Amino acid sequence: MGDHADSRARGLGVSTKVLSLGGLCLLLQQIPVSYRIDFFGQLADASLIHLHAGLLLAIAMLERDRRVVAGCFLVTFAGWTLRQLSFDDWQPGPVLAWGAASYAFTFGWSLLCAHWTGWPRGECQRVQRRDLIRFAAIALLLYPLVLALVGFSITVVSTSTAAISTAFQMFFAKQFGVAVMTLPLVVAWRERGHPAPRMDAASHWLWPIALGAGLAASVWAAVLVRRAFNTGLAAPELVLMDYRFALLLVLGWGMLRLSSRWAMAALSLTLLLLVGMVAGTAEYANSAVGFFNLLHITLEVNILLLAMMYLWLTHRDRYELAERLSAETLRDQITGLPNLKALRERVARPLTRTELGYLLLDQTDTLVAGFGLDTQAQAMNAVARRLEDLVETYYVGTGQFALLPKPGGDPDLWERVMARVEHAEIDVGGQPIRLLPYLGVAAFNGTQASVVDNAVVTASHLAFEARHHGELRPRYSDVGDTQVRRTHRRQLHDATEALASLRNERVVLYFQPIRDLAPTGDADPRALSGEVLCRLLDERGEIMSPARFMAPLEAAGRGAELDLAVVRALFRLLRKSPSALPHCREIAINLTGQSLASMSFQVELRTLLAGSPLPMSALCFEVTETAAISNTAAASHLLADLRALGCRIAIDDFGTGMQSFARLRELPVDVIKIDGSFVRNVAQLGKDYAVVQASVAVAKAFGAATVAEFVEDEDTEYCLRRIGVQRVQGYLYGAPRPLVEVLAETAAEPAASGE
Known part of the structure; x- marks a missing residue:
């Protein structure tokens, strides 16, 4: 049916x-x-x-x-x-x-x-x-x-x-x-x-001039032709109408300015007009001259058709190519999402709400490292689809979006955006993952590109500040925005200056001693045991404190470069003081989490250790307990290799992070350094005392030695001795001093005692 x-x-x-x-x-x-x-x-x-x-x-x-x-x-x-x-x-x-x-x-x-x-x-x-x-x-x-x-x-x-x-x-x-x-x-x-191809508005004024010139040329040609045939007899019919040049220009203008329907209609009517005007010439076709003249007219009509058609098709293809290229510039090439250029064009049109959000998704760079760009693009598109009924999303970079509110007066819009992303599970490689969102919101007033860019910068600073403080609520722009931007600019400047110092080997090493609470009787009184601390010199030769360069360098992904510079500088100083080498009992060197996860760092470090002026047993590598180690397996492999060579492994700042016991299980550990924030108040026998006591018990369970940091008075030392801490470090035993001075003193002590 x-x-x-x-x-x-x-x-x-x-x-x-x-x-x-x-x-x-x-x-x-x-x-x-x-x-x-x-x-x-x-x-x-x-x-x-x-x-x-x-x-x-x-x-x-x-x-x-x-x-x-x-x-x-x-x-x-x-x-x-x-x-x-x-x-x-x-x-x-x-x-x-x-x-x-x-x-x-x-x-x-x-x-x-x-x-x-x-x-x-x-x-x-x-x-x-x-x-x-x-x-x-x-x-x-x-x-x-x-x-x-x-x-x-x-x-x-x-x-x-x-x-x-x-x-x-x-x-x-x-x-x-x-x-x-x-x-x-x-x-x-x-x-x-x-869509009909359009001409640029700037070229409109050219057409009246071109048409006037064409008309003048056609009139001039017509006058010449009539004079040539003016012999006193009846003038013969002309081959084509006198003003065909002007007609050609008008037709060309129609091909470029009119839509396809009207342009083709104009072309057909023009050709029909031409054929009608040469009908009188066809009556002479019984002669050879008349026949070839009609063939000539036919050829002209066909050339006009093909020329106008080629002009129209070329203009159409050029217009569509320009439109396609323009559309491609408005989208990110990897994700296909609208980009910042598209945002600027969108803001030029009326908006119901002049606010802009900047969404920062944490740990999206690990998607690229673990799964590739295609998976990261899928995740970004999944986030955009999840928010499409609330906001317009514009892709800024890996895990970063600029957001414009859609029409509506929802006062809790940005909180809903946060909740929508935070509670979303995104399928990546067949496994559901959650991306932690941070959001900054800035108001703006105007449609200029500079206004929009300033709003994006302000909102991005707020989003990064929210991530820095672990704040899972939107941050809104206020009077403190200027200070936030100033802070970020200073951090960027510090990172740039620190990189320049590293690459120009402006590295200065300091040394702070570590003492045993129960020294043995046969211990070498001149033994060097302590931690190497890094300082950088700026362009003016002034010392940059770690607070200025550590966080910016790690944010720029240059932690491994810093650690290698420290090892090179240490070995260089030790080679210059060969008489101090026998007294180097244990030299502790800090490693960042970025270094542990870097394969190129591991290769370079093994090369440096092969030429070490000290035996491996005199080296101890400290890993900060709060360090972000993105690849624990690679870190464990490196530390296990260092331990096999004879080096010792220490966890620094133990107790300050949320992964203390997990790190003890995952990483080979010989020493636990108890963070100084607990040690300072240990003598008050309060909560800090309990934390230190528990840390010592954990260290014993794992067969690791304990070191207490920030020991500044004898009461603290006495309390630590009672708890069972084995070694101590702090201003009570010595402030950090330039390593070159410490090595020089150690090398000079035998000569002084001989005198």
Whole structure:
């Protein structure tokens, strides 16, 4: 039942097309460009153009259903038959049979020529510039030439003179019909639904000047032609109208400025006007000069068609390429999401709420390291889709978005954005993950790019501040914004200056001793045991404290570069003091979490250790307990290798982070350094005392030695001795001093005692 209904619907559609298109062909048959032709004394009235022939070829090129094409030819033949019968007093004759055969051949020939030109095509395919060559060769030349030969076959029912006249008429009539109708109609039909190409507004003023110049040139040419033919006799007809240069300019303007429908209509009407104006010239075609003159006019019309069509197609392709490139610049190349340029263009249009949010997703860089760019792009798109009903998202960088509110007066919009992201599980590699969001919100007033950029910068600073403080609520702009921006600029400057110091080897090492609480009787009184502390020199030669350069360097991902610079500087100083080397009992060196996760650092460190001036047993590497180690397996492997070489491994600042016991299980540990924030108040026997006591118990359970930091008075030392802490470090035993001085004193002590 359903198939039958579909079949009836398709049949009705075919009938409708045949009636409408066939009726249009019949109408075009009635629009002649009349002229009177004289072949060998045989006069005949004829039309210089068969518009219906051009329409039939266009239908053959566009319509995939051959029943429609056949129906249109049949309707057109029916119209020709009625007109022929009216000429023959309604008496069927041999000409009628010849006409039926020629129409049948024309139907097949039209389908074949359409196929050779590459038509019909899919609905999405359009006319391209390369199609013009095939169209010129097949549709404008071969198609009418073969139909003219078919017209010559009328000799079987008429005289040879009539056959020559018919062939002549058919060639030019079919050729002009195709030139005027076919290609403009195909282009107009295929371009429907596509935006019209536009010219730049800056070039509008050029057209009046160009049109005026063209008109002046055409008038000048017309005057010259009329003077040449002004011999006192009647002036002969001109080949083309006098002002064709101006017409050419007007037509070119239409190709560039009008939509596809109106541009193609203007082209067809212009060509039809040209054909109409040369109809008088066709009456001289019985002579050789007149015939070649008509061929020359035909060539000019075809050149005009192809030139205008090439101009229009070139302008269309250039416009679409520019639009496509412009659209691509508005999107991130990896994620496909709108970018900051798109945000600037969006702000130029009216907004219901002049606020801008900056969303920062933590740990998104690990997605790239662990899963690749494609997975990171999927995660970013998933976040954008989750927020699409609340805000417009604009991608700034890895895990960073600028957000514009969508229309609506939701006062809790930004809190909802945070909750939506925080509670979302994103599938990454088949595993659900959560991304921790931080959000800064800034208001702005204006549509200029500088205003938008300032709002983005302000909101981004607030988002990064929120991440720094672990704040999972939106941060809003206030009077403190200037201070926030100043802080970030200072941090950026410090990071840049610290990198310059590292690469210029402006590294100064300090040394703070570590003492045993229960020294043995045979201990070397000149033994060096302590921690190496790093300082950097700025361009003015002034010391930069770790508070100025550590956080910026780690934020810039240069922690490994800093650690390698410290090891190089240490070994360089030790080689310069060979007499102090036997007294170096234990030298502790700090390592950042970035170094532990870096394979290039591990390779470089092993190379440096191979040339160490100290035995491996004299080296201790300290890992800060709060260090962000993104690859625990790689860190464990490196520390295990160092331990196998004879080095000792210490956890620094133990107790300050949330991963203390997890680190003890994951990493090989020989020493636990109890953070000084607990040691300072241990003598008060409060909570800090309990923490230190618990730390000592944990160290014993794991077989590790304990070191207490920040020991500044004897009461603290006494309390630590009672708890069972083995070693101590702090100002009670010595402030940090330049390592070069410590090594010099150690090397000079034997000479002083000898005197």
